[in-house]
Amino acid sequence: MASIHWILFSARNQVKKLGGDGNIRKICPFSLATPKDEDKGDEDFESMSMDKGVISKLLKDFFEEEFPNQGTDLEYTTDLLNDWFVDSLGIINTVLFLERKFAISLARADINSDNFQNINTLSSFVRKSLG
Amino acid sequence: MARLLGGHPITTEEQEKNDRHSPVAAAAVVGVLLVFIYLFTQFYQVVGLPSPEALAGKAGLNLNYIFDADHNVDCTLIISFTRKYDNDTERLIFFSIVTLAFLCVYFLPLKFKRTALVFWFLTAVVLLYGLHAASGLLFAHLAVYLIFHPTNKRIAIVSVVAAGLGILAFSGDNYFNPRTFVPWLILPVAYRYGLRPVLLKKPKAASVCRLIAAQSSVLLVFMGASIEGISGYEWKVPLGIFLFFWHWQRVILYHVDYKDGHVPKDLPVSHYLSVFLNPAMIPSWTWSAYIGQGYAYISNNFLCEDKNRLVMAGLKIWGFSLLYLVFDRWFIYNLVDYLEDTFDITLFVHIKSMVRHHVRGEYMSTPTVLFSCLIDQSRWMLLWASVVHFKVGLWRIFGYNVDPHFNRPWLATNLANFWARYAFHFRAFLVSAFYYPIFFRFFKKNLHLRVFVATMAAACVGNMIWGHMSENLFYEGLEWENILDYLPRWPYFLLLGLGISLVQVYLLRKKRNRKPWTWGWRIGTDVLATYLTIQFYCLIHVFGRPVPGGTIYEYWRLFLIGLGIHLPG
Numbered sequence: 129m130a131s132i133h134w135i136l137f138s139a140r141n142q143v144k145k146l147g148g149d150g151n152i153r154k155i156c157p158f159s160l161a162t163p164k165d166e167d168k169g170d171e172d173f174e175s176m177s178m179d180k181g182v183i184s185k186l187l188k189d190f191f192e193e194e195f196p197n198q199g200t201d202l203e204y205t206t207d208l209l210n211d212w213f214v215d216s217l218g219i220i221n222t223v224l225f226l227e228r229k230f231a232i233s234l235a236r237a238d239i240n241s242d243n244f245q246n247i248n249t250l251s252s253f254v255r256k257s258l259g
Numbered sequence: 260m261a262r263l264l265g266g267h268p269i270t271t272e273e274q275e276k277n278d279r280h281s282p283v284a285a286a287a288v289v290g291v292l293l294v295f296i297y298l299f300t301q302f303y304q305v306v307g308l309p310s311p312e313a314l315a316g317k318a319g320l321n322l323n324y325i326f327d328a329d330h331n332v333d334c335t336l337i338i339s340f341t342r343k344y345d346n347d348t349e350r351l352i353f354f355s356i357v358t359l360a361f362l363c364v365y366f367l368p369l370k371f372k373r374t375a376l377v378f379w380f381l382t383a384v385v386l387l388y389g390l391h392a393a394s395g396l397l398f399a400h401l402a403v404y405l406i407f408h409p410t411n412k413r414i415a416i417v418s419v420v421a422a423g424l425g426i427l428a429f430s431g432d433n434y435f436n437p438r439t440f441v442p443w444l445i446l447p448v449a450y451r452y453g454l455r456p457v458l459l460k461k462p463k464a465a466s467v468c469r470l471i472a473a474q475s476s477v478l479l480v481f482m483g484a485s486i487e488g489i490s491g492y493e494w495k496v497p498l499g500i501f502l503f504f505w506h507w508q509r510v511i512l513y514h515v516d517y518k519d520g521h522v523p524k525d526l527p528v529s530h531y532l533s534v535f536l537n538p539a540m541i542p543s544w545t546w547s548a549y550i551g552q553g554y555a556y557i558s559n560n561f562l563c564e565d566k567n568r569l570v571m572a573g574l575k576i577w578g579f580s581l582l583y584l585v586f587d588r589w590f591i592y593n594l595v596d597y598l599e600d601t602f603d604i605t606l607f608v609h610i611k612s613m614v615r616h617h618v619r620g621e622y623m624s625t626p627t628v629l630f631s632c633l634i635d636q637s638r639w640m641l642l643w644a645s646v647v648h649f650k651v652g653l654w655r656i657f658g659y660n661v662d663p664h665f666n667r668p669w670l671a672t673n674l675a676n677f678w679a680r681y682a683f684h685f686r687a688f689l690v691s692a693f694y695y696p697i698f699f700r701f702f703k704k705n706l707h708l709r710v711f712v713a714t715m716a717a718a719c720v721g722n723m724i725w726g727h728m729s730e731n732l733f734y735e736g737l738e739w740e741n742i743l744d745y746l747p748r749w750p751y752f753l754l755l756g757l758g759i760s761l762v763q764v765y766l767l768r769k770k771r772n773r774k775p776w777t778w779g780w781r782i783g784t785d786v787l788a789t790y791l792t793i794q795f796y797c798l799i800h801v802f803g804r805p806v807p808g809g810t811i812y813e814y815w816r817l818f819l820i821g822l823g824i825h826l827p828g
């Protein structure tokens with residue numbers, strides 16, 4: 129599955145380089161990664177056509193599952209850095225989740241408090257990265 | 260955590276809204292500074308007050324290990340590398356300048372605040388270290404600025420000023436000898452027609468120049484030590500440049516911020532200097548010199564909330580600093596006396612002393628090794644925390660919302676968390692400079708290997724070479740011997756790196772279903788986890804204190820004694 133991911137991911141980057149929007153489902157109708165795939169692991173290529181609301185919901189589920197019992201109700205505007213993350217490992221976990229779930233590639237400069245402020249800002253970042 | 264990631268950029272309007280005066284807060288800071296002056300200087304003699312020791316005696320507090328020969332409190336908050344005055348006088352000058360700097364930064368209009376801090380910093384350095392040292396430090400920073408910001412409109416003036424400062428810093432007292440100053444006059448010309456066009460037109464060459472500038476301290480000390488090893492010639496570094504060397508981690512993080520696009524290309528020189536030249540840097544210069552690192556962190560956290568709240572937070576953290584500064588030795592030595600009397604075991608206050616006795620062939624029991632390591636690190640923790648709390652408190656009083664460097668490490672239930680709590684800013688440096696570059700570039704297909712290697716790069720390699728070995732050269736001198744002397748400490752860095760890496764890899768897969776220190780039956784596991792974490796961290800310090808005649812085998816033997824395993828000597 130990882131190699132399929134790599135091929136599709138590379139293809140998406142190629143499309144971006146050629147001036148496309150990077151949405152592989154628009155240009156690759158034979159993509160193996162269909163929304164019905166139960167065995168697609170963390171590489172959810174449906175994410176590429178996701179709207180911000182769906183991304184926010186996925187992020188909220190992730191944070192609630194990964195960092196439970198923080199003593200705070202998680203809202204889309206909850207300050208993730210001050211009121212939700214346990215420690216910097218939480219940031220790394222989130223980066224890994226974003227990379228696997230949305231097949232986006234992050235750089236060091238993306239790890240900033242503008243992107244990681246709350247679920248809304250993070251989902252905007254994901255949406256923007258998806259093209 | 261928000262501040263760990265640099266914080267959010269803050270507008271001038273928001274800063275002005277946070278800049279409301281409170282005479283009570285200002286008076287409180289001045290009052291606490293007077294307490295510092297009373298306890299840690301001889302000012303009490305000038306104003307005819309009883310000495311702190313006499314006052315304690317009158318109050319019935321006959322405390323040992325606290326007061327020194329001049330009857331004030333013996334203090335680890337010092338002005339390093341200078342012998343112009345005695346310690347107490349240096350502290351008096353420093354506290355006086357801090358008071359003036361605070362009044363300026365508190366009451367001046369917003370646009371003058373940070374420049375005022377640079378001014379008072381330079382005034383303090385001139386008074387405490389001399390004009391040559393202040394010139395050298397300023398010269399080095401302007402040289403970095405010239406390389407990072409060639410687009411600045413006034414860059415020609417900056418290069419001329421840098422040349423003038425170079426003459427002051429490097430010429431001794433021979434300012435007017437043409438042989439001395441003429442070469443420096445070439446600097447602005449060489450910059451204008453040689454380096455600046457390269458910086459502006461050749462991005463790759465400019466990138467290499469910035470990398471060299473950012474790593475200049477580390478490169479110079481390793482180069483100096485290597486040359487000494489080959490030729491026997493030892494470099495003598497002017498004091499101002501030496502002071503600049505201690506900004507190496509902050510310059511590296513400035514470069515990281517620059518690469519990430521957080522630093523404006525045409526940043527005014529006064530803003531650049533305000534990132535580095537702050538009076539909070541001066542006390543115990545070498546201790547945690549990386550506090551207040553990078554551009555984004557400093558600029559985003561200045562007056563990012565109500566300044567009186569920041570002042571009160573600073574005073575609170577100064578309270579802890581004061582407690583540790585006064586009572587550190589009293590607590591540790593009385594604790595050792597109590598433990599030795601009660602449990603009838605031999606204890607060492609310094610690990611190095613224990614290692615020396617062990618290498619001589621003396622028998623060490625497991626409780627001696629374990630408790631001595633705990634005692635030594637508690638001693639060091641109190642010493643260190645007293646200084647870093649003072650520094651962090653000072654940053655806050657000046658309006659910067661700087662994180663505590665030392666944040667209740669006794670609550671850490673694993674080594675990764677302990678390291679973050681024990682040395683927040685140092686770990687932030689290593690994460691930005693080593694962890695992220697590896698993590699985002701290598702082993703992307705292997706989760707565990709990716710995290711493991713990135714953590715080892717930061718906690719083991721970066722920590723040893725960029726964190727401690729270069730520091731050792733700054734302390735001990737640019738000699739090859741000082742590199743060789745440091746190498747036997749590798750097991751400390753290896754074990755620390757392995758410990759943190761394995762914890763990270765484990766926690767990646769572990770589902771967290773409760774927060775540590777939540778009340779319930781499992782709180783016992785938190786206590787045990789905390790003890791094991793701290794004990795492991797303390798125990799690996801047997802590798803960090805090598806002694807003459809000691810071998811790696813002897814240090815491992817001592818380490819294993821701590822684990823209850825006695826190997827033959």
